[in-house]
Amino acid sequence: MAKKTEATVEDKLRELYNLQLIDSRIDEIRNVRGELPLEVKDLEDEVEGLNTRVVKLSAKLEELNESIKDKKNRIEESKSLIKKYTEQQKNVRNNREFNSLSKEIEFQELEMELAEKHIREFKAQIEQQNEVVNASKDRMSQRAEHLKHKKAELEEILKETEKEEQALMKMSQDHATTVEARLIKAYTRIRTSVRNGLAVVPIERGASGGSYFTIPPQVQVEIASRKKIITDEHSGRILVDAALAEEQVEAMEKVFAKL
Numbered sequence: 001m002a003k004k005t006e007a008t009v010e011d012k013l014r015e016l017y018n019l020q021l022i023d024s025r026i027d028e029i030r031n032v033r034g035e036l037p038l039e040v041k042d043l044e045d046e047v048e049g050l051n052t053r054v055v056k057l058s059a060k061l062e063e064l065n066e067s068i069k070d071k072k073n074r075i076e077e078s079k080s081l082i083k084k085y086t087e088q089q090k091n092v093r094n095n096r097e098f099n100s101l102s103k104e105i106e107f108q109e110l111e112m113e114l115a116e117k118h119i120r121e122f123k124a125q126i127e128q129q130n131e132v133v134n135a136s137k138d139r140m141s142q143r144a145e146h147l148k149h150k151k152a153e154l155e156e157i158l159k160e161t162e163k164e165e166q167a168l169m170k171m172s173q174d175h176a177t178t179v180e181a182r183l184i185k186a187y188t189r190i191r192t193s194v195r196n197g198l199a200v201v202p203i204e205r206g207a208s209g210g211s212y213f214t215i216p217p218q219v220q221v222e223i224a225s226r227k228k229i230i231t232d233e234h235s236g237r238i239l240v241d242a243a244l245a246e247e248q249v250e251a252m253e254k255v256f257a258k259l
Contacts, residue, residue: 050140202245
């Protein structure tokens with residue numbers, strides 16, 4: 001049985017760069033979506049919040065209307081009592097009874113005035129609350145319409161990219177298993193610590209990709225020899241030579257075209 005050939009440093013570099021190309025492709029797809037998922041979530045929260053507000057305000061309006069009904073009933077009760085006491089005054093036997101009934105009538109009149117005052121206050125609150133409810137409903141309607149468009153936009157993008165993204169994610173996982181654990185750990189650490197997610201970059205114009213720091217000629221020669229894993233001393237990124245990078249880009253583009 002033939003002994004399995006150990007992967008060379010060049011093989012490892014090619015696999016690492018392939019993994020980087022796959023993950024960068026996934027990043028591109030997610031960048032197309034951009035902030036849309038967050039926008040949709042924020043809009044959903046805003047619409048829900050406005051709806052909750054309208055429900056609470058509507059409940060408050062119902063309470064105010066019930067309070068007005070109660071005060072109107074109280075006024076009717078006072079009117080009935082005033083009528084009753086006025087009739088009783090016609091049959092009193094002395095001034096004490098007459099004065100007592102007069103005080104009852106006066107009290108009911110004050111109760112009516114107070115109830116009418118409360119009714120005016122409740123109506124003013126209702127008018128104010130209605131303005132807030134209408135403004136909230138208008139705002140909710142506008143945001144709901146905006147949400148509808150944003151959801152449609154997001155769904156369209158997801159429809160176009162979801163299949164490719166899932167295929168790429170599986171490809172990324174499969175490629176990760178072909179690279180030794182030590183390198184995958186380093187790759188993941190670098191990738192999560194840099195803004196653009198580039199952990200493996202080619203030499204471009206004598207500097208590491210995306211960097212302005214020049215790499216010494218002797219180090220460039222070492223990188224081109226593909227005999228050991230070399231990292232950029234400034235960014236910590238793993239470096240590959242431009243020729244290897246170009247070859248892998250061309251190879252992976254053919255793979256991506258089939259997705």
